[in-house]
Amino acid sequence: MQINQHARLSIAPMMDWTDRHCRYFHRVMTRGTLIYTEMVTAPALVRGGARHLLAFSEAEHPVALQLGGSDPAELAQATRMCCDEGYDEVNLNVGCPSDRVQSGTFGAVLMKSPDLVADCVAAMIDSASVEVTVKCRIGVDDQDPEVVLPEFLRKVSAAGVKRFTIHARKAWLQGLSPKENRDVPPLDYPLVNRMKAAFPDLHLSINGGITDLSQAQAHLKDLDGVMIGRAAYHDPGLLLDADRRIFGVERAPMSRHEVVQAMEPYISDHLASGGKLAQVTRHMLGLFTGQPGARQWRRILSEQGHRPDAGLDVLRDAAAQVAVAA
Template identity: 55%
Template sequence: MNSSLWKFATAPMMDWTDRHCRVFHRLLSRRALLYTEMVTTGAVIHGDRKRLLGFDASEHPVALQLGGSEPADLATSAKIGEEFGYDEINLNVGCPSDRVKDGRFGACLMAEPDLVGDCVAAMKRAVQIPVTVKCRIGIDDQDPEVALDRLARAVVDAGTDALIVHARKAWLDGLSPKENRDIPPLDYDRVYRLKAALPHVPIIINGGIPSIEAAKQHLAHVDGVMLGRAAYQDPWRLLAVDPELFGEAPQHATMREALAALEPYIARELARGVRLHAITRHLVGAYHAVPGARAFRRHLAERGVKPEAGIEVLREAVAMVEERAAAAVVTYA
């Protein structure tokens, strides 16, 4: 398996990486591997599949992340995902929320590596596309040296095509999901040691990585890097992915160009009855730390939520940034 597929990815994030977000991110990078929000096997099998799994063709390569612990249900869901056209199926073994724990999937599966291996094996038998796992380095009082090795060996033996490791423990007893994103200390060296122990397995590192420059440093030790909040909250960082990590011309040279390229998609979605805010809520960080960023955010927040809001709202917000940028140049001169 060519590990370059996983050289750079944006993380699956609940309530954030929906199809509108992914279309926007694709306009910032041709090469980034995009991930869906986690979808449970029950939702895939019994829910509205078109609504839950539908995506725009421009998103490729895009991976479907599944939540579940029943091998048969995961195999069925993986097959459905493959039929929808996804490029990869990913199993969530890292989410620490109570709802996930009660459903016996997510990070609590770190305690059941053999079951995770069975799940991966079932999915591998069901599909021809890559099957991957996203996990933590351990949970609660587990020793990460032992827990991560056991999980990794189980899924590698089952045929996983890559392993994505969030370099923190998940504390299921005593910390909220939000606290689990910051309080347990990061241990990147533990992930590096895993890669050294499994040289032929693509290992992707995740957790607290703030920039593309930091990603380049990690790539000296592992096969790939996954950005989460940094990519979502400061999406302008993705403009550097193609030139900095792949040595290729950027998808679009500026955020203004990318947002202009997003307009045809917005127009199609508005025509389908989608509210503008469903799309523009993912754009609020587009101009972070740039003159006019606050006005951009405020305009989208105040005008974009109105039922009649159209594409002109985004154009007006971008114009505010451009005006302030021009004024800053004149003032400096």
């Protein structure tokens, strides 16, 4: 399957959440879905020497790394590093509204500078051995998305980007927190659909407010891809049937208990290398959402998973609280 086909469904880059343990966990449940890293800043890689931030498991493929930055030369160098590590895609963040990102002149504030974004992606593409993509908003602050978004797509695609993920909300850089920016600005799905009609040769994915596979399937009637964020983290069980419903793979989905069992070898290796149980299981708390016993599952992992000696016995004890049919 080509990377664009995997992009029919993707899991959003989420700071402090989509680390390598989370990504491995999600990959256990779906082979087809494209998985994104947390945002890694180009300055951290190039100036800070933080190459350890690029670590991932071969089992995570297909996996894309999201970069933050606004200096074309620095982004080009960071892109080379990502490609050398073996990522399947490099994505430029033009959507994050946090103060920390704004102070570095990257993220959503770059919606105001499409020419700079075009320069950045052109440099990245020149340095890349894989596809370079962009995740953006429909606009920021008082911008008119009807004007800003098509101009942004036109300029950035002219620089070589052929795949965009559009978070269908504005970002308000002043007055709203990053958390509020995920919920308060209204969604404008019809605008994203109009962009597909205006740019039929671009691969456009939609992001924002999508909470289940039925919604994803509805969006895929008009668009090329769907990106799911927090819903996939808080209720990861929704990924269990993604390969069949989104990618047409005729394979029975795993049960949630089978997912727990499949995670055991990975967790065992992590513990053997000096890692802690909670570093992995914190991402698994929502696995049994909606199932009888889910509260006890979360409670045991939350209360006992942080013990210095916590091991697979804690995981198994937590799973035993949930009906096997789950």
